[in-house]
Amino acid sequence: MGKFQPEKMHFTLQWLLLILISALFALVMELINLPGALLLGPMLAGIVWSLQGGSLQIPRNLFVVAQAFIGCLVAQSISSGMLPTFAQHWSLFLFIVLSTIAASSLMGWVISKLKVLPGTTAIWGSSPGAAAAMVLMAEEFGADARLVAFMQYLRVIVVASAASIIARFWVDTSAATAIPIIWFPPLQWATAETVLLxxxxxxxxxxxxxxxxxxxxxxxxxxxxxxxxxxxxxxxxWLLSMAYAVMGWRIGLGFTRPVLKHAIRALPQIVFSIVLLVGFCGVLAWWLVQHFHLDPLTAYLATSPGGMDSIAVIAASSHNVDLEFVMALQTVRLFLVIILGPALARIIARKTITESSIAG
Structure with missing residues (x-):
């Protein structure tokens, strides 16, 4: 039996097979409730396809449009109903968010300093949240988006899994029914407005x-x-899944064997940094419980570093959780990470490069 050689297939057949494999991977991930399945499935399919010698690439303009829809998604998630909650607790929110960003930046700097990952990759990959946004901006600023995606989505999976396990200590979510996905709802004028936006x-x-x-x-x-x-x-x-698929393929199809080997080699240090960040946020949650008399589950979900969509699902299925507090704090962190991320990455990268040149 001959070796599978996708590069010798017709361009159209390559795309059909890649779409089919992506759908299968995403379906399996959805069935096991893995966060980010609609992006991770195509990304994994792209990695497999690329390592098998596939020659497909995502056009730059298509990727830019996918970025725009992710921006619309972030805007959609920020509800005006959260403003009163933020106004009431703004100083507390800023302290928790800035502390988390500082801790993650320190870890990114340490990983970069130890040369576990190249350049500013560790700094972008360590950002506590806005995984899709960080991957997109990392590429814009010259970091290796493939390794950033590896770090970001590994953290999303760890954080979401930990939150699900911890939630079961305080509330029984076994009876909660998952909201069915409506893939093709009736077309609305709002959809056209969003596309125009x-x-x-x-x-x-x-x-x-x-x-x-x-x-x-x-x-x-x-x-x-x-x-x-x-x-x-x-x-x-259907529109959101297309945007996620384009992002996933853009990242996955760029993987090569040396990049994958580098990611696997750095896995222990990356996992250790994720565990440290989750632990730090756990300490912040304990502080909220002790000094502000929040219930433990609300405090933990509010401070969890990433996986905002997964955290929202867990919080919504838990009747004793202050959903507005959780989502307001998560939203503030998401917004500040997106705004401060590029500036922090540049500052830390410049410091790291300066120190390396002095040492050299």
Whole structure:
């Protein structure tokens, strides 16, 4: 039996097979409740395809449009109903979020300093949340998006799994029914408005030459328009899954055997850094319980570093959790990580490069 050689297949057949494999991987991940399945499935399929010698690549413009839809998704998740909760606890929220960002940045600097991962990759990969956004911005700023994705989504999986296990100590979620996914809901004008918002954001970002603007411009515009009740962001599952698939393929198809070997070799240090970050956030949760009399589950879910969508599902299925507090704190962290991420990465990278040159 001859060796499987995808590079010799017709271009159309390659895409059909890649889509089929991606759908199978995503389905399996969804069945075992793995967070980020719609992105991780195509990413894993892309890695397999690339390592087998496949020659497919995602066009740059298509990837930019996918970024814009992710920006719309972030804007959609930020509810105006969270503003009163933030106004009431803003100083506490800022302290917790900035402490988490500082801890993750320190870990990223240590990993970069020990040369476990190249360049600014460790700094982007250590950011506590906004996994999709960090992967997108990392590539814009010259880091290895493949290794950043490996770090980010490994942390999302660990955080979501830990939160699910811990939730079971305080509440029985076995009777909670999963919300069925409606893949093809009736078409709405809001969907067309969202598509126009994404395309307008891409055009504005390109004309203004804003770094990571394809995601940031639709995100900020969407937040402003939605909070003013001028626009309702609507992202049907079929559209969102296409954006995630494009992102996953862009990352996965860029994997090579040397990159994969590097990721596996760095796995112990990456896992250790994730455990440290989760532990640090656990300490912050304990502090909230002791000094602000929050229930332990609310405190832990609110401070969990990443996997915002998974945390939302767990919090919503737990009747004794303060959902507004959890989502407000998660949203503040998401927003600050996206805003501060590029500046922090540049500062830490510049410091690391300067120290290396002095040592050299």
């Amino acid at each position: 994404a395309l307008a954001g891409v055009i504005i970002a390109r004309l203004a030459r804003i770094p990571s603007g394809a995601m940031l411009v639709p995100m900020l515009l969407g937040m402003a328009l939605q909070s003013g009740h001028l626009l309702k962001i609507d992202l049907p599952e």
